[in-house]
Amino acid sequence: MFSNSHPTSVKSKSPLFKGLQQRIQTFFDTADAWRIFVQGSTLVLLFGAVNLVFVLQSDFEQYNIGRMSTTFGFAFLVISGALFLFKAFYFLFILYRYFTYKAVSSVSDEQLPTITIIIPAYNEGQQVYATLKSLAASDYPHAKIQMISIDDGSKDDTWVWMQKAKEELGDRVDIYQQPKNMGKRHALYRGFKLGTGDVFVTVDSDSEVDQNTLRNLVSPFVTNSNCGAVAGNIRVLNLKKALLPKMLDVSFVLSFEFVRSAESTLNTVLCTPGALAAYKREAVFNCLDAWINQTFMGQPSDIGEDRAMTNMILKQGYHVLFQRNAFAYTNVPEGFRGLHKMFTRWGRSNVRENIQMAKYVFTNFRQGSKAGARLLFISQSLKIVMCYPLLLLMLFFVVSHPLLFLSSTLFSILVVSTFPVIFYARRYTLSESFWAYSYSILYTFGLFWITPYAIATANKSGWLTRSLPNT
Numbered sequence: 001m002f003s004n005s006h007p008t009s010v011k012s013k014s015p016l017f018k019g020l021q022q023r024i025q026t027f028f029d030t031a032d033a034w035r036i037f038v039q040g041s042t043l044v045l046l047f048g049a050v051n052l053v054f055v056l057q058s059d060f061e062q063y064n065i066g067r068m069s070t071t072f073g074f075a076f077l078v079i080s081g082a083l084f085l086f087k088a089f090y091f092l093f094i095l096y097r098y099f100t101y102k103a104v105s106s107v108s109d110e111q112l113p114t115i116t117i118i119i120p121a122y123n124e125g126q127q128v129y130a131t132l133k134s135l136a137a138s139d140y141p142h143a144k145i146q147m148i149s150i151d152d153g154s155k156d157d158t159w160v161w162m163q164k165a166k167e168e169l170g171d172r173v174d175i176y177q178q179p180k181n182m183g184k185r186h187a188l189y190r191g192f193k194l195g196t197g198d199v200f201v202t203v204d205s206d207s208e209v210d211q212n213t214l215r216n217l218v219s220p221f222v223t224n225s226n227c228g229a230v231a232g233n234i235r236v237l238n239l240k241k242a243l244l245p246k247m248l249d250v251s252f253v254l255s256f257e258f259v260r261s262a263e264s265t266l267n268t269v270l271c272t273p274g275a276l277a278a279y280k281r282e283a284v285f286n287c288l289d290a291w292i293n294q295t296f297m298g299q300p301s302d303i304g305e306d307r308a309m310t311n312m313i314l315k316q317g318y319h320v321l322f323q324r325n326a327f328a329y330t331n332v333p334e335g336f337r338g339l340h341k342m343f344t345r346w347g348r349s350n351v352r353e354n355i356q357m358a359k360y361v362f363t364n365f366r367q368g369s370k371a372g373a374r375l376l377f378i379s380q381s382l383k384i385v386m387c388y389p390l391l392l393l394m395l396f397f398v399v400s401h402p403l404l405f406l407s408s409t410l411f412s413i414l415v416v417s418t419f420p421v422i423f424y425a426r427r428y429t430l431s432e433s434f435w436a437y438s439y440s441i442l443y444t445f446g447l448f449w450i451t452p453y454a455i456a457t458a459n460k461s462g463w464l465t466r467s468l469p470n471t
Helices: 002-028 031-055 057-063 070-100 127-136 158-172 184-194 213-223 243-265 281-292 305-315 336-358 371-385 387-400 402-427 435-446 450-456
Strands: 115-121 145-151 173-177 199-203 207-209 227-236 276-280 319-330
Touching: 031 057, 031 243, 031 402, 031 435, 070 243, 070 371, 115 127, 115 184, 115 213, 127 145, 127 158, 127 207, 145 158, 145 184, 158 173, 173 184, 184 199, 184 281, 184 305, 199 213, 199 281, 213 227, 213 276, 213 319, 227 243, 227 305, 243 319, 243 336, 243 402, 243 435, 276 281, 276 305, 281 305, 305 319, 305 336, 336 371, 336 450, 371 387, 371 450, 387 402, 387 450, 402 435
Parallel strands: 115 145, 115 199, 145 173, 227 319
Antiparallel strands: 199 276, 207 319, 227 276
């Protein structure tokens, strides 16, 4: 009887087993599986580091300041203690300012200013069509919009897609071609010269906007006569294509919705992003010649045009604000090569513009309080100044005690990155917030060299990423 029932039992379970096996295989073929795997592995690594730090805690005694020479120990204590206290104070200050931030609500159609939207494009392909269609669908009085798109000598079919958008949108968009690739700054310059609006809006050709983005973006110009520029809220468009965009989305949320919210309460947003920004016409033309002819170490500046424009507008005494309710979704690199090139370009621009900001931030450059602007500048400058000492300290620990370095660094990441996780989870979703841990590990071990390298090569130009589409 047993021999007769056994084959029947196996046969009856076989379809169930195969179905379960198929479901498991299907699950691991999905993006959710990779998300869970990467996030789970990251958390295991971080909490494993906590245990390792506990095991190795006695090893920290060899670095006890009391065992160092008196002079060195005292100097180390003073410098490290001062830096820690400053960073702690700065974080609490930014946290407080964040809670005081409130986005400006949209004004009425009658109050909305006339705007010129400038969309420079280079090797963007079909995406420029989607960008133009997205802007055309905006809830903004059509009679008050002038839309200009400029092909900066693309080598692909960008111009074809711009023509297709022109055919569908008619007089609502004007398209132009540069005689050759001259750089984004020159394309924007042509748009500024052609524009007739009271406010210029710049949008990257790999970005798309919400229906209410434009009206929310320009409303601060109506409510604040001192407003010279407004930064939009940037999220990632190509979230579902790779893991890096998911990590960058968490990073963008912290950078914009936390940091720029706080900066906005100080009237000093340091950078209006190329993906979405708005500028008062008068403020632009006050500095347009200096902006287009800007040089660094004798070479024309062909990067950092957004940070440079922001800097020049701040220098005039205008307020630069952030609108959390004005969203743009932009494509970001999906591979490591494109990512580090993008960060290198940003790093070089940051070095250059901090030098420029140092020339006016401690002067009487605008009416009202300037303490917030100066604090933001000091914090930015410290990141640059301290990068080499921190790099040397890191190399010292790597050589002298690699296991201690690895465990303590991962433990630090767990502590520091928990705030971005909580922030993103409260604003959006818990499951996606854990990418903050993965991103911190990637940046700490894979991109730590960006700032030192950007400082050493700040005189170099070049966009770096535009000739490498889809990277």
